[in-house]
Amino acid sequence: MVEPQASVERLERLTGMLRRRGIILPAFEIHGGAKGLYDFGPVGGRLRSKVQSVWRDHWLSQGDVVEISCPTVTPFAVLEASGHVAEFSDFMTVCTACDEASRADTLLEAHHANPDALSLSDLQALLDDVQPPCPACGEASWSPVAAENLMFDTVIGAGSSGRAAFLRPETAQGMFTTYPAIYRHFRERLPFGAMQLGRGYRNEISPRQGMIRLREFNMAELEYFIDPETEAPHDLSPWASTEVQLVPAEGDAFAASIPTALAQGVILHPTVAWFMARTHDLMLALGVDAEKLRFRQHARDEMAHYALDCWDVELHGSYGWIECVGIAHRGCYDLEAHEKATGQRLRAWRNYPEPKVVEINGWTIDGAKAGPAFRALAGQVKSKVEALGPEASFPLTVVLDGGEEVLVEEEHVKRVQRTETVAGEWFIPHVVEPAFGIDRIIWHLLDHAYEESGSGEEMYVRMRLHPDVAPVDAAVLPLFEKEGMDTMASEVHRRLCGTRGVLASYDGSGSIGRRYARADEIGVPCCLTVDHTSLEDGTVTWRDRDTGEQTRMSVDDAVRRLAAP
RNA sequence: GCGCACAUGAUCUAGUGGUUAUGAUACGAGGUUCCCAACCUCGUUACCCGAGUUCGAGUCUCGGUGUGCGCACCA
Known part of the structure; x- marks a missing residue:
């Protein structure tokens, strides 16, 4: 995808600003950096935690969902049962003539019905037997087949007593392995959901595109367990007049409401439709631009073999349309797999x-x-x-x-x-899983909010972040740092920071305009300025980031407004 | 992983083997200023890492790391 020069330059200015202001930075930079690993800096850290809070509150508000937290270090057996050990391994071989790396199973597609399922030794045997030509240079001379696992492996415990383990490639398995406790918690009544926010790890061969493909990333997943024989009770009527962009697996993209798409049979399951609708609301609540959001249905051959329906939420930004959420009907695949592997009843x-x-x-x-x-x-x-x-x-x-x-x-x-x-x-519940890539979502919030006006030397930058995710809630500015304005501003600053849920910054250096600009650049929704009048009557001016409008109000009112839920 | 290009203060950048390595912005101190990146003075910060060639390397060579793009990969 070749982006127009202007948008490449905008992207460079945006990433430069994110680094300079401590929002998102390459990790371990003083040691030369490390591919696919990023820091959220002094400003970005709170941005991430606010996004996670909005996500958490959104799903907890449903009333039938609980939050859990599971280890990232995961024993081999768990990921073997889930299919990740097999799925995440690609068997690679390298052409000795031109050094082009290929997947052994891909080379043998013409000679075996399902080469993906073969073991390493079978693949090696078949490769030796068939001697397929290299797609790059045509030679048929291959190095030994080697497994490339995309999971980070590690060992639990030391020495010969250590157990093989991986860093989890997704958080979802935790919801399945704790299923008995969740089932008990909900007094053995479906439907219910469990979710967790946490880190996942994938040893990507070639991380690219900044925050989009990471080796360690923040994810948030919800597993919603349902009885496949009970009609889903979801009320989709509130979304009847909300049109969304849909890209179905078959046919052209179109706009329709989610209940309509369900009624037409484009969306295959009511619970999938429900989570699409709720996810749409969440995205808008976070500040995603509705025009840059679409749902794309996976084609049959793109879906995992057990999935019954799968829709991605794609967000459009500097890298084009990027998958940021996957909403999948996974059938009973996961619980059944763990049940088979352990003999435990997960029903x-x-x-x-x-x-x-x-x-x-x-x-x-x-x-x-x-x-x-x-x-x-x-x-x-x-x-x-x-x-x-x-x-x-x-x-x-x-x-x-x-x-x-x-x-x-x-x-x-x-x-x-x-x-x-x-x-x-007893039956195995089905599961509908909305899975969110938090870093990708945060990237798009920043990309959508980043607004440049003017040009060249005159360029003015404003981050129109939703106040619910803005990393700093208010900036407190003394008009001048003298005559007691600085003292009063410090008091206001301390009072705001002492208010639950409020983080304020204090900025007394440079001209007032420069300080407004600094605050606008990282998306502070309002600036409270202490001026001469403040010293007389205890009021401040409240300046709105997006309109620049100023309102005079008492410090008490300003604190109340910022503390409002 | 392969190929091509690139790597200089916090950010963007000048610098075709030879003084103390440009400039702008930003940042800090002071001054000025009664509200939107103004102005004045002063100040802090850089040649990605490691080998090599050379009397001398930011500059040339090799390797590594990182970044961008293409191919491959992307539960």
Whole structure:
């Protein structure tokens, strides 16, 4: 994508300002820097935490969502169960003629139905066998296949007793591995959600585009557990008149309300629609420009194989349209995978409308006799016997799965004949997951808010950040640092900083205009100026960042306005 | 990972092997100023890292690191 020169220059001025003012900086710069790692600086730190607060409050307000926090260091087995060990590994091989690196499975696509699923040794064997030509130079001479895992690996514990582990590539697994506690917390009633804000790690081969592709990043994910057989109760009527841009997997982009798109069958599931609508609200509450937001549906072949529907929120900025949120219906994939790997029950209970009466009529073993007789095979004998109908008669020769034949005598078995009432069943909940890339969202908030006016030497910069995410809430400025104005301004500053949820800065140097400009550049929503009148009657002027308008008010009123929730 | 280009104060930048390395902005101290980057004086800060060539390297060579772009990759 070739961006016009003007927008490249704007991007350079923006990133330069973000560094200079301590919002976003390359990490470890004094040591030469490190690719794909960024710091939020003295101003950016609070920007991030305010964005996270808005995110947290938005979802908690739903009432059926809890916040958890899980370790980033994650045992091998967890990510093996989730499929990440397999999914995050690419098997690479390098052409010895031209040094072009290729994925071994891609080279072998014509020779195997699903080379992605092959193990390293199978891939190596097939590669040696097929000798595919290099797509770059045509030679067929490949280095040994090597796994490139995109997860950072580490070891829990020292020496030979250490356990293999990874830094998590996503926070989601924590919501699945703590599912039993969440289910208990919600008194065993669906639907409910769990979410966490935290760091994720991906050892990207080639991080690019500033904040867009990072090796360590802030993410925020919510897993919403639902009963696939219960109709979703979401009320989408508040969004009926809000049009959004939609790019469906099939056909052209169009604008429609989310309930309409659901009714048309473009959005495939009501809970996905619900989270799209709620996410849209959240994005606007954070200050995203509605014109630079669209929903894009994943094509079939782009979705993970288990996903039932997936929509990204893409935001438009200096790097084009960038995926910032993914809203995916993941079916029962994750809980089922962990259940299989651990044998733990990760299910919910559903009562039948009417209890079912089940006739049990057949045979089982008499443990006291059959146990000693069959010893290690007793378990297998039991399941074979219980599979027999009531008409079976003993002695009877039973063939076990291993091929062994055992003679089951009449004394080994007992007749079973009873009726049972079954009130319901265990099932694996489905899950809808909105996953947010916090850094990418923050980038776009800055990109959308950054406004230049004038040009050249005259250029004026204003960050029109939403007050809920602005890193500094107010700047306190003495008109001059003398005659007691500085003392009074310091008092106002201290009082504001002592007010919960308020952070103010004090700036007494340079002309008043210069100080307004400094505040505007990092998006401080208002400046409170202490002037001569202030000394007489205890008022200050409140200057609005976006309009430049000034209002005189008492210090008490100013504090109250800033402290308002 | 490959290829091309680039790397000089906080930011942007001048500098074709030879004095004390430009300039602007920003920042700090003081002055001035009754509200939008004004002005005056003074001040602080830089050649990405490491080897090499050379009497001498910011400048040339090699390697590393970082940044941008293209290819590849991107749960």
